[in-house]
Amino acid sequence: MKHAETVTFGGSALDRAAELRGDAEAVAARVAEGAVEVILLWRGKLLVHAPELERLVRLPADHPVLADATMPPVLLGRDESGRLLMAQDISGWVPEALDEAEINRFLDTSLQQHPGLPDDTAFAELRRIMTRLSARDAELGATAKAIAGWHVSHRFCARCGAESRMIMSGWQRSCDACGGQHFPRTDPVVIMLITRGNRTLLGRSPGWPEGMYSCLAGFVEPGETIEAAVRREVFEEAGIHVGQVDYVASQPWAFPSSLMFGCRGEALDEDIRIDPEEIDDAIWVSKEDVMAAFAGQNPGILPARKGAIAHFLLRNWLADTMD
Template sequence: MIPSSTSIGFNLNPLERRSDRRDDLAFIEQLRSDPAARFLVFDGDIPLLKRGSEHDVWFLESETAAFGQPSHSVFLGEESDGSGRFALGFTLGLAPEDPSRGAVHDRIDLRSIAVQGLVASGTLGILGEAKSMLDWHRRHSFCANCGSPSRVAAAGWQRICDVCGARHFPRVDPVVIMLVIDGERCLLGRQRHFGPGMYSALAGFVEPGETAEDAVRREVMEEARVRCAQVVYFASQPWPFPSSLMIGCFAQASDTEIVVDTAELEDARWFSRQEVAAMLAGTHASGLSAPKPFAIAHHLLQAYAAKGASVLSG
């Protein structure tokens, strides 16, 4: 029942992260100076792609010199051939068709890259890693303990405060995303920012001191006033917007009357398995749609459409 890593966006990351060598400055510099090293270039939180049919996101170090000095640099890991991969963050302020760069580079946000399938699944996973890490550095330049400026360590995987000695590590925010099931129908909702006619699984952040299972029950209760009993894990997905881990689950509804929290959702209702299958296929009679295949919500719906309530058996 659980999909392969390659079928969910951002899940496949072929790099060996080499967390054991991040403090080895000589090792990192050797990788960086190797002619086989490659670099991702971000303008803010948007990656640059070399213009052309291949949508190439990898730059030689000599090619990155045209962008000046990066604000942030992160070692991402090693390829299978031992060559290093790095992410560089710049503040270039380029428009999509900036005349100074537009003839050479495309500036395309990561969500659009994923939706349009512009890069291979392994490259998409690496881009997700890079985006999350560079975003963390932009947001955490100062020590959360004493407020002093912090410095980068461990090849970009730590920030250290030399004033109070605090060490800061990249954060990942756990989010539950759940498909609530009542036999031959499931509960879907839509937020106001969704595209016209799109419905998806409910979701919400896990709170401190809370299990993922309890977060599923709480979020469904808060957003739709539906109680859930059994909760079954499905799969997870790194979600670099900016840095979450989506924990996909199925949940068994204990009651079925919906009361929508309009502060959170525009609408929520029960959908039959047949409707879900039509939404996934783009053939729903009312033009309703489901999330695209790069999102874990799509795979929750796909598994339910295929197997029905048996997905709750794990």
């Protein structure tokens, strides 16, 4: 597919400046020169310009709010002007009247404004804003969220249990106790558009909004190919056998740390037998019904979340642009 990298979070060609990750002196010199901008996170949410929520805020590296950072800066890359881009996290800050239930909803629409930052900025959940951001800001946001989340969940050495420390500008953790070296984790996940004639197989997970359906998906297991994972997951979840499997596109999905491999597969049968431990429901849906759902004219089906690779796969299936 020629436009595979147009999927959300892909295609911005960010220069990640990997050669600078181990050169602390060079990075410090750029900070001293004022040639560094910082993207700020709070509990996985990104600081954006409000009320539009269309652009990430880039702070100077000496901004006073960064004194409250809960981890050292992570080098994300370098922009076209040569400025370095870093991410920092201030999750230790507790907003007044914080509604924990709201920020843990399926779709968090709440905004948090820090008193030490301009009034026209706010922290917003990435899934809410991902389709509003430019390709570059989307890639930066997903990278910042994923790497910050990894540091939070991997503070301790998996070999000996001692607390490790960040090195290589945030792209490695080192354990001084046993010498273990740890690198950011990305979990491979297959997500598949399974078709049979004019219909596609959609499913829903428990806890999703009423009527929401999407492509089936699941984690790739050790020792397994992408194609084998597609066939196994579809059979486990819906009891459908799959023949030909083709790769379509990939999407970094920082919720918390996955790489989605979008595939297309041909069903060999159509008798659905769901595993209730895996999914809540599965149905065959025609192109016409999916098109109506996308247009908001199918009251029985809510389409996959816009910006997710499932939406990308379904949209291209409808447009006959899968090749």
